[in-house]
Amino acid sequence: MATRAYLVGALMFLIAAAAGPVLPDWVVSLATIAFANALVVLGLVVMWRAGLVSFGQALYYCVGAYTVALFARWTGFTDAIALVLLGGIAAGIVAVLVGFLLARYREIFFAMLSLALSMILYGVLVKTESLGSTDGFTVATPTILGFAPRGDALGRALYWLTLGVGAVCAVLIGAYFRSVAGALAAPIRDNEIRIEFLGVSASRIVHVKIFVAGVLGGLGGGLAALAIGHVDPNMAYWTTSGGFVFVTVLAGAGSIAAAFIGSLCFEAVRSFAVDAMPSLWQLTLGSALLLTILFLPDGLGSLLTRRRKSGEASS
């Protein structure tokens, strides 16, 4: 089953990568943002499975984005791959630090505390005039492995970079889900006492999940910063976090691929909705979410896993 999931994932990745040159520019940029955001969603999925919902994932997204932007601005260093990795590392460090606090909380307290932490960052950034306050600032044009593509070529390069980072993360998270630390998700939601008496610290397992989700958030933020070419404090705002939670509900926590597909669907629906009904696009998105919850309570991803399960039952 795992090998089949890998094959399907690899096939999807190859198709997406091969389609790069033939897709229209607007699709490429939409997909880049969607897959960058999908990394943040994947982080939410990691915590979601343990019954933890973070309404502050924008904290790591913003840390990743600002790290990329600031590092490029201060040092003049513009290699996209290294910058994105730095964004992930910086967000991972923040996640480890706030994890000492967050890992002790569950349920609504976890959600609200993570929200509060992201809003602190938002507040700080808004008040920091040297970083452009609410306007933010422009990110230097990145280079990739010594090449300096411009215009459409840069867009495609960033699209492939995002796909590559996404693929690596998908494989690593797959391995994580098969490890004891990753598998201890439903058990955390179910019964922490039992986990403790089996000889593992439940809060340490949660701390690891916060860290993993933080790194993913930072990578997503870093990629988004390069793709958009601009960072601003709204990246840490609670509506940004809410958007990620929205996509997680839409995608479901059942599979890794669902995070990417769900994020792509979300961006697509949003673009079309904004285009077709500029004043009513939130209504369209809200309806989409409502229909998902009513008819696919486990998200779009349940369409994939459901078919796989019925296939197993019949074979």
Next chain:
Amino acid sequence: MSAILAVENLEKTFGSLVAARDINVSIPAEQTVGVIGANGAGKTTFINMITGHLTPTKGTIRFEDRDITGKPSREITRLGISRSFQVAQVFPTLTVFENMCIAAAIARCRGPFGVLTTPLRSPAAIAEAEATLELFQIGLYRHTPANTLPQGIRKLLDIGMAVVGWPRLLLLDEPTSGISIEEKFGLMSVVMTALKSRKITVLFVEHDMEIVEKFADRVLAFYDGTVIADGAPDKTLADPRVQELITGVKLRPKGATHA
């Protein structure tokens, strides 16, 4: 014979309340010890101190000649002391096999990053889980979610999860609580046969004296936070103080069977 567990002058107070005092017990390996006493006599406090859930106010606990007094429960579990619970503690949304497999995989984690580097479904963990399911005769329920299990099976799963990591000492807190009288003996013989086959030293808290008589090699009688009698089951249960304070004199005349 050297003791696997040696407890000296153990005391636990909560403010002015003395929950346990002057407990001196030494248990040789592979012995099965029944712990009896009325509610509030200190049985569970005693168990909780051994498993690290409570830190003793005074005294020492030695396990395999190693001082474990006041160590956190996770560390004590890793050293080889496991426990089951009065109310079965399982993962309700997972199946019986998944429950057992998680317990087996956790027991295989070594070192600070063990949880990240140890796979959940390694062949060894699966084999260990399957063997333990067979040992406790719950293989039939392999694919049943734990929240739909009959009480007795859930108890067996709970104890099985404590045993899957090969502990040397197992503490059972009222293994038969919540089980009907008809099922109690069957459940206990499955459990005790399983534990004997793995050479596990057992301490079990029990209120049913017939169970204690049948399955214990030795009985510890608790009253008012301390041990008032310690010895072979027939001797301890015949002790006048035990009869007066715990079991009752007239209620169970010798030779009488359960109504």
